[in-house]
Amino acid sequence: MRLSSMFCGLLWGSFLLIVTCASISTALAGGAIVALDESESIDDKRSGWLPYLFATDSLGTAVGVGGFTAGTIQPQASLFGTAFVTSNESALLSGSLNNFRIGDSRFFTDTFLLVDHFTDQRFYADLDLDPSQPKAGSNDSDPDDFISGISDEVTLNFAVNYALPIGNAREDAISVYRLKNGLVTEGPQGGDVWNPLTSGKTTLATRFFYTYRDLSDFDDEESEQLEARTNGLDFWLEYDNTDFPRNPTRGSRQQFMVSRDFGWFDSSNSWTNLEMDLSKYYDLGRSSWFKQQVLALNFWTSNTPTWETNPDNPQEVTNRPPPSSGSELGGFDRMRAYPSGRFRDKSAVYYAAELRLIPDYQPLHDLPIIKYFQIDWWQVVPFVEAGRVGPDYNSDLFFKDLKVDAGIGLRLMAFRAVVRLDWAVSEEGNSVWAMIEQPFSRSGN
Numbered sequence: 001m002r003l004s005s006m007f008c009g010l011l012w013g014s015f016l017l018i019v020t021c022a023s024i025s026t027a028l029a030g031g032a033i034v035a036l037d038e039s040e041s042i043d044d045k046r047s048g049w050l051p052y053l054f055a056t057d058s059l060g061t062a063v064g065v066g067g068f069t070a071g072t073i074q075p076q077a078s079l080f081g082t083a084f085v086t087s088n089e090s091a092l093l094s095g096s097l098n099n100f101r102i103g104d105s106r107f108f109t110d111t112f113l114l115v116d117h118f119t120d121q122r123f124y125a126d127l128d129l130d131p132s133q134p135k136a137g138s139n140d141s142d143p144d145d146f147i148s149g150i151s152d153e154v155t156l157n158f159a160v161n162y163a164l165p166i167g168n169a170r171e172d173a174i175s176v177y178r179l180k181n182g183l184v185t186e187g188p189q190g191g192d193v194w195n196p197l198t199s200g201k202t203t204l205a206t207r208f209f210y211t212y213r214d215l216s217d218f219d220d221e222e223s224e225q226l227e228a229r230t231n232g233l234d235f236w237l238e239y240d241n242t243d244f245p246r247n248p249t250r251g252s253r254q255q256f257m258v259s260r261d262f263g264w265f266d267s268s269n270s271w272t273n274l275e276m277d278l279s280k281y282y283d284l285g286r287s288s289w290f291k292q293q294v295l296a297l298n299f300w301t302s303n304t305p306t307w308e309t310n311p312d313n314p315q316e317v318t319n320r321p322p323p324s325s326g327s328e329l330g331g332f333d334r335m336r337a338y339p340s341g342r343f344r345d346k347s348a349v350y351y352a353a354e355l356r357l358i359p360d361y362q363p364l365h366d367l368p369i370i371k372y373f374q375i376d377w378w379q380v381v382p383f384v385e386a387g388r389v390g391p392d393y394n395s396d397l398f399f400k401d402l403k404v405d406a407g408i409g410l411r412l413m414a415f416r417a418v419v420r421l422d423w424a425v426s427e428e429g430n431s432v433w434a435m436i437e438q439p440f441s442r443s444g445n
Helices: 005-021 395-399
Strands: 033-037 046-056 060-070 078-086 091-101 107-123 147-163 175-180 183-186 201-216 226-242 251-261 271-283 290-303 308-310 313-318 347-359 375-390 403-414 417-426 429-436
Touching (some): 107 201, 347 395, 375 417
Antiparallel strands (some): 046 060, 107 147, 271 290, 290 347, 308 313, 347 375, 403 417, 417 429
């Protein structure tokens, strides 16, 4: 979520929200993983709930509750749910079941449901389609070129993941890691060599997705309610050759994904999108102040080959993905100084570098309330990002007129899961985002 600077006093409450909403579980990034403290057994079960409070420009003040259980159904599986209501009459309900194993097979499923009603939702889109102006969301577009109104959304995802019987998953599809103070002491290692047959974990996955979203009561009083529906399949291949997927210190990760809406059922239109996501991690060792120092690099690119622009009016586009899909920048993962969906076009490129530093000093173990979250370490992360969107997939996309931002993050490992609070600034302003998982590590995204 993007937090308003005027509500900085509530940032910590927002961080507690994200710690709760992180499915404070043992089954997040990196597929079927069990991360155990040195004193824990694989049969141990964890569960909890927490009320929370946060505030944003678009939501006002929100109150909610989140709950989770991990290891109850299966050692690597987690169940999570949250709901909140806000002072401007917005509301959200969400739940997920992650890493549920089908029998004793190598197949695992993830299910996610989201229903929300927001009374001040922003979309970077234009209604007048003036050919003399840059398209809303394009690289040269005006940051104020958006429409906002009341939005309702229903999203359902169901994914099936298959762990190939090679590399570290040759004998067992579930990866078990032992941690001491949040750092790996035992478990399947990767990153020393690049060879999917002997190192790391390779996963094939497919996901059914469905999203309905509408927008009403926006600025153009002559327009009726806008609606968008999309359903289809994602397919991806991921090779994670890191030493610990939730917080890598060395190795690399590669992911290639194809998304296709076939135009079936009630889909608004058909579209296809291609993505490539590459990450590399370098262990910089210890220092007198930090017990872990890691340089994390990421390159991501996307292209929508079905994207068709009217040659007489570049504002008119067909066969493109809906918002939050396709070649899009801005938000909690890529170009964090910008709002979600700020940039959107046929193609996109993104570069990032983070310096992840875990201090020796750890004051959070015994603090009242905070100690409930079993925080193993905290991390300071300066980062820089560059990227752009474009109407063509050519050399200009990679080097010309790149947008740049920089920032700093605070990360915690709570209940063996990573949560983060990132602040970034650019020429268009600044944003603060609270989210789960390290950037560059989200499978199928």
